[in-house]
Amino acid sequence: MATATLAGSTxxxxxHILTELLAHPSISAVYAYSRRDLANPTASTKLFxxxxxxxxxxxxxxxxxxxxxxxxxxxxxxxxxAGGLEAQKKIDLDLxxxxxxxxxxxxxxxxxxxxxxxxxxxxxMGYAQMKGELEEKVKDxxxxxxxxxxxxxxxxxxxxxxxAEAALRGFAGLLKKxxxxxxxxWGQDARIIGKAAVLAGVQxxxxxxxxxxxxxxxxxxxxLGGEGKA
Numbered sequence: 226m227a228t229a230t231l232a233g234s235t236x237x238x239x240x241h242i243l244t245e246l247l248a249h250p251s252i253s254a255v256y257a258y259s260r261r262d263l264a265n266p267t268a269s270t271k272l273f274x275x276x277x278x279x280x281x282x283x284x285x286x287x288x289x290x291x292x293x294x295x296x297x298x299x300x301x302x303x304x305x306x307a308g309g310l311e312a313q314k315k316i317d318l319d320l321x322x323x324x325x326x327x328x329x330x331x332x333x334x335x336x337x338x339x340x341x342x343x344x345x346x347x348x349x350m351g352y353a354q355m356k357g358e359l360e361e362k363v364k365d366x367x368x369x370x371x372x373x374x375x376x377x378x379x380x381x382x383x384x385x386x387x388x389a390e391a392a393l394r395g396f397a398g399l400l401k402k403x404x405x406x407x408x409x410x411w412g413q414d415a416r417i418i419g420k421a422a423v424l425a426g427v428q429x430x431x432x433x434x435x436x437x438x439x440x441x442x443x444x445x446x447x448x449l450g451g452e453g454k455a
Contacts, residue, residue, distance in 0.1 A: 226253035227430050228293040230275075230333070232283070232324050233300035234259050237381050238339050241419025242299055247271050251427050256288045258300075258324075280320055287327035295426050296328035299339040299419075310351045318355040325363045334369040335429040337422050342375045342443060364438055370429035371438045374422055376446055381415035413446050421450030 229246050233239035234257035246255045247269045256273045257263055263274045275286050300321050307313040325336060338360070343350070346357035360373055425441060428434050441449065 226251055227295055228252075228254045228256070228288075228291050229426075230288060230293045230296045230328065231255060231257045232296075232298040232321070233339070234263060235261065236299050236301065237379055237415045238376075238418050238422070239299035241416045242297055242339075242422050243272075245420050245423040246297075249423060249427060251430065254291070256291070256293065258283050258286075280316070283320065284323040284327040287324070287331055289327075289331040293328075293331065293333055294430055295335040295337065296325070296333045297337040297339075297422055297426060298324065299422070300324070301339075304352075314351075314355050317352075318359050321359050322362050325366055329366045329368060335372065335426050336363060336366070336368040336370065337372040337374070337426040338363060339374050339376070339418060339422060342377045344375060369436050370426075370434060372422075372425045372429060372441065373438070374418060374425070374441045374446055375443065376413045376418050377443050378412035379415050379418065380412050413443060413450070417450035418446055419450070421446045424449055 229252050231239065231243060231246065234243045243255065243257055243263075246252050247267065252271065254271050254273060256275055258275045260276070260278050260280065262276065263272065265272050275283070275288070277283065277286065298321055300316065302313055302316045304310050304313045307316060321338075325338075328336060340360055341353070341356050343353040344356035344360050345353050346361050348354040348357060363373075364371055421441065425439065429439070
């Protein structure tokens, strides 16, 4: 059994990752970063919150002494919530990278990142560019296993309001009722993404994947998260 650390535990995908980690028999403990109190509906004794409103302190709080084997990140914010592109970059790129470095320094072997399908370090679009730059930087850290998930539109309920995205998710929901295949190639359910992230990480921990970088596109996420195999 392995100890896991999670960033982004209160987000739309991160909440599902947390649920999957707490339920998985291969995970003995979950240390989850959060700026607010974490819900624990099942009263799991495996959950250990790392709570602080000062996110700059998070890398220093990494539980090095517990020697976690896996670190997962679904950490991210929006430009509006952050107060601008540069402020968003401090979370989506800078904080994510500093946490990855802390994980590497602590001896973590498996790193799992929830990125985006449009990630490109050379993109002219700010969000795609920062996600692509993060991917390149964490690859360079040289974890034994680097797993990067690239979902499309993330479907599910968000705590914050995003009107345009909500409308698109509503349309996707209608198509999904007709056939999941109509949305699988451009949008994935947050629960499926979360499950795929955990299963991919566990496969690495159990030696079922070769060392190196494992990129999961939208079809891979649906297959692994929906069927438990890739």
